[in-house]
Amino acid sequence: MKTITRSDVADRVYEQIGLSRKDSGEILDMVIDEIRNELTKGNNVKLSSFGTFLLRHKKPRIGRNPKTGVQAQIKERTVISFKPSQNLRKAVNL
Numbered sequence: 312m313k314t315i316t317r318s319d320v321a322d323r324v325y326e327q328i329g330l331s332r333k334d335s336g337e338i339l340d341m342v343i344d345e346i347r348n349e350l351t352k353g354n355n356v357k358l359s360s361f362g363t364f365l366l367r368h369k370k371p372r373i374g375r376n377p378k379t380g381v382q383a384q385i386k387e388r389t390v391i392s393f394k395p396s397q398n399l400r401k402a403v404n405l
Contacts, residue, residue, distance in 0.1 A: 362395040
């Protein structure tokens with residue numbers, strides 16, 4: 312299994328569209344920045360036919376270190392989860 316990197320995606324944009332490698336990287340950075348900015352503002356981000364980035368607010372709770380058994384307070388926090396679209400699920404499960 313291979314990990315696809317940011318530069319791999321930029322190279323694909325370069326190959327498919329024909330923009331320069333620099334321009335392809337900048338476009339990818341703009342898309343990622345826009346997703347990051349919306350999540351930072353507290354908005355969920357839905358990319359049609361791909362999936363949705365959801366913000367979930369978790370309440371504070373008591374956790375336990377499984378190795379030592381020591382309890383610790385886990386603070387309230389916001390986490391990002393990703394829910395793939397039906398199209399993405401079908402494509403992955405072919």
